[in-house]
Amino acid sequence: MANEIKAKITQLTSLPTIPLVITKLIVIMKKENPSIDEFVDVIKHDQSITSKIVSIANSPFFGYPGRINSLEQAVLMLGFDLIKSISLSVSRFTIFPIPYVTLKKMWSHSFKVADLSSFLYRKITGKNSCICFLSGLLHDIGRAILLNIKSSDHSADILHELYKLKADELLKSETEIFQCNHTEAGKWFLEKLFFPEEIVAPIYYHHYYDRFLGYNIPYKDIVQSIYLAEGLIDFIKPDSLNDGQWTENHLALLKENNIFESDLKEIKEGFLTTIDTANNFFD
Ligand SMILES: [Fe+2]
Ligand SMILES: [Fe+2]
Numbered sequence: 162m163a164n165e166i167k168a169k170i171t172q173l174t175s176l177p178t179i180p181l182v183i184t185k186l187i188v189i190m191k192k193e194n195p196s197i198d199e200f201v202d203v204i205k206h207d208q209s210i211t212s213k214i215v216s217i218a219n220s221p222f223f224g225y226p227g228r229i230n231s232l233e234q235a236v237l238m239l240g241f242d243l244i245k246s247i248s249l250s251v252s253r254f255t256i257f258p259i260p261y262v263t264l265k266k267m268w269s270h271s272f273k274v275a276d277l278s279s280f281l282y283r284k285i286t287g288k289n290s291c292i293c294f295l296s297g298l299l300h301d302i303g304r305a306i307l308l309n310i311k312s313s314d315h316s317a318d319i320l321h322e323l324y325k326l327k328a329d330e331l332l333k334s335e336t337e338i339f340q341c342n343h344t345e346a347g348k349w350f351l352e353k354l355f356f357p358e359e360i361v362a363p364i365y366y367h368h369y370y371d372r373f374l375g376y377n378i379p380y381k382d383i384v385q386s387i388y389l390a391e392g393l394i395d396f397i398k399p400d401s402l403n404d405g406q407w408t409e410n411h412l413a414l415l416k417e418n419n420i421f422e423s424d425l426k427e428i429k430e431g432f433l434t435t436i437d438t439a440n441n442f443f444d
Contacts (some may be wrong), residue, residue, distance in 0.1 A: 163340045169310045170346055170354040175216075176305050177255035178209035179264050181443065186248055197241045200248075205232055205294075206272045206442055208302050210251045214239065215295065216354035217247060218265070226355040227353045231291035257308050258317040261386065263324050266402040268304070269443045271298050276435045278383075278390035281427070285418045286382050296363040299351065300387050303343030303364070306350050307335060327395070328368060328406040344368060363387050366368075371410040389414060395431055 185203045189195045204210050211232055218227050218235035229235050236244055257264055275297035279290035311320060319338065326334055332342040339346070348365040362379040370378075370388035378384060391405025399407075415425075 166310070166340050166346075167349055170306055170341075170349045173306065173309065173350060174354070175213045175251055175258075176209040178207050178251050179261070179268055180252075181265065182207045182210065182268075183249070183252040190245065197236065197244070200241070200244065201232065201236055204244075204248060205275075205298070206439075207268065208271050208305065210248050212299055212302060212351070212354070213240060214244060214252050215360075216249050216351075216356065217243075219355040219356055219357070221355070227357045230357045230359050231295050233291055243281075255309070258311050259308065259321045259324065261403065263321065265322070265443045267301070269404050269439045271301055271402075272439050272442075273388060273394060273432075273435055274298075274300055274390050276439075277393060277428075277432055278386040280431060281389050281393075281420075282382060282386040284420070284424075285386065292359055293363075293386050293438050296360045296383055297387050297390065299347065300364050300367050300391075301343060301347070302350065302389070303345065303347030304404075305342075307339050308348045309341055310339075324402060327404050331404050332368060349385070359383065367391065368405075371414070372409070385418075393407075393428065393432070397432055405427065 179401065182203060186200065189199050209348065215229060215235045217223075218229040218238050223238065225238075229238065239247070275294045278297035278300075279294040282288070282290045282293040308320065312409060323331065323334055323338075332344070335342040341349075344365050344367065348361055350362065351361045356432055359380045363383040366373065366384045367387045368391075370384050388405075389411060391403065392407045392411035394401065394403045395405050396407040396411070415421075420428075
């Protein structure tokens with residue numbers, strides 16, 4: 162049964178997005194001189210279109226399979242015309258089995274994790290955070306995949322109930338319903354589309370970082386930034402749609418990375434601005 166689900170997931174080549182994003186892209190395209198920056202600014206809020214663009218840039222056809230690891234790199238390589246066509250090709254009509262309001266919250270959550278995790282990554286490592294942003298944006302792509310291949314044996318109510326769960330409880334329920342959880346679904350989907358390991362590994366480990374302390378897991382800095390971002394969002398906004406859970410392990414990990422109470426105040430203020438930006442976009 163698990164093999165059957167894996168086969169279904171690896172046959173997918175793209176995921177539908179939410180109509181709101183397509184509407185925004187069409188408005189930009191109708192302008193006399195649409196700018197690529199404006200276009201990318203919309204795309205970077207959307208896990209489905211971004212994953213399609215980066216997967217095409219990584220396809221063997223362009224000669225760099227497994228080497229394009231940021232949206233910026235993919236956009237430079239493919240050019241505006243191709244980016245426009247790819248974005249519209251993702252706009253196929255699909256009815257997801259959960260309310261639209263919940264879908265928007267799910268998309269918004271992915272953007273918030275991308276933004277906060279890349280901030281933390283920069284603060285901890287001092288490095289450019291484009292790769293972390295992309296991995297953060299796609300960290301829950303497995304949830305959209307599971308909805309797309311939803312089991313016909315389960316009603317919309319049961320699927321909707323999943324959105325109230327967090328961390329281990331969520332992973333356990335997903336496995337009962339789909340025979341795999343969203344971290345596995347995301348990994349299988351992106352690997353088949355030639356995504357580089359620095360994007361896929363953090364998606365696979367984002368709920369488990371604390372269980373691998375002391376182990377040599379790949380791309381540890383990115384994994385811990387996404388793990389911390391999810392925990393912090395739960396800490397700052399516990400009632401938001403968020404599948405991470407704040408624990409003592411998050412606090413210990415922050416201290417280990419020299420992030421203390423005073424920094425948390427600054428992080429919280431910055432994140433509240435991100436929430437406003439995301440709310441403006443998704444409302
Ligand atoms: Fe998750
Ligand atoms: Fe998440």
